[in-house]
Amino acid sequence: MVISKNIQSIFTLKEFLKQPETKPAKEYVEGIIYQKPMPQGEHSILQMRLGTAINNISLPNKLAYAFPELRCSFSGRSIVPDLAVFYYSRIPRTPEGKIVNKFDIYPDWIIEILSPEQSANQVIKKILFCLKHGTELGWLIDSQDQSVMIFSPNKLPEILSESASLPALSNLENWQLTVQELFDWLII
Numbered sequence: 531m532v533i534s535k536n537i538q539s540i541f542t543l544k545e546f547l548k549q550p551e552t553k554p555a556k557e558y559v560e561g562i563i564y565q566k567p568m569p570q571g572e573h574s575i576l577q578m579r580l581g582t583a584i585n586n587i588s589l590p591n592k593l594a595y596a597f598p599e600l601r602c603s604f605s606g607r608s609i610v611p612d613l614a615v616f617y618y619s620r621i622p623r624t625p626e627g628k629i630v631n632k633f634d635i636y637p638d639w640i641i642e643i644l645s646p647e648q649s650a651n652q653v654i655k656k657i658l659f660c661l662k663h664g665t666e667l668g669w670l671i672d673s674q675d676q677s678v679m680i681f682s683p684n685k686l687p688e689i690l691s692e693s694a695s696l697p698a699l700s701n702l703e704n705w706q707l708t709v710q711e712l713f714d715w716l717i718i
Contacts, residue, residue: 543606555599555610557656564652566610567645572673572716576643577612579715583707584615584698592618593701594638602633605663609656615639615699636660639667639699646674657681667699676713 541549546558554566569577581596588594600614614637622630640660642653650670657668661683668681677691690696691709698705 543603543608546608547603551601555601557610558603558608559656559659560607567647569612570645573612573643573645575715575718576671576673576712580641580712581613584613584702584705587702587704588615588618588699594618594699595621596641600633600637602635602637604634604636605659607659609660611637611640611656611660612643613639613641615641617699617701636664638665639669640665641669641671643671643673654679667697669696671712673713673716676709678709678712 541558541561541563543558546556546563549556552565554568557564557566577598581598584594584596588596594615594617596613596615598613599610601608601610602614603609614633616633616635617638620635620638622633622635624630637660640657642657644650644653650672653670657665657670658681661668661681666683670679670681672679675691677689678696680688680690680697682697694709696705696707696709696712698707
């Protein structure tokens with residue numbers, strides 16, 4: 531994550547949210563605007579395949595929904611996780627039942643895929659912030675060393691690799707994915 535150099539003044543969150551969206555997205559953290567890096571090949575495959583895998587298990591029974599690059603604004607910040615997963619019952623809806631465009635809540639599961647030019651500590655700070663505000667599970671995927679750091683509330687982070695099974699939200703009982711299977715998706 532790179533601090534945006536084209537933003538001279540510190541915006542309030544309200545002012546930031548009035549700005550037009552950019553690609554890649556910008557995030558607002560404590561008055562500072564950060565530019566997310568442009569996704570590259572490995573990142574794109576992992577994001578797409580993982581979101582699809584989660585939705586294939588969770589959507590038939592309306593358990594959860596994985597959203598790629600969804601802006602979540604809560605507790606004075608506006609972040610855009612690589613994947614934001616919400617329990618189906620927590621997905622904000624209009625009175626007619628349609629999904630809303632603006633999510634002003636924390637994700638239940640945040641998944642970040644570390645890009646080579648990103649600061650691991652910046653991404654970890656984002657995950658920890660989410661956990662502090664209600665998120666149940668966080669993943670930090672590092673394709674360079676083929677590991678996934680797992681974050682849960684009130685627990686030390688755990689680094690999983692190889693044949694270790696990856697955890698999911700508590701209601702996704704049929705979830706089965708190992709770290710090796712995740713990284714095997716990069717072989718095409």
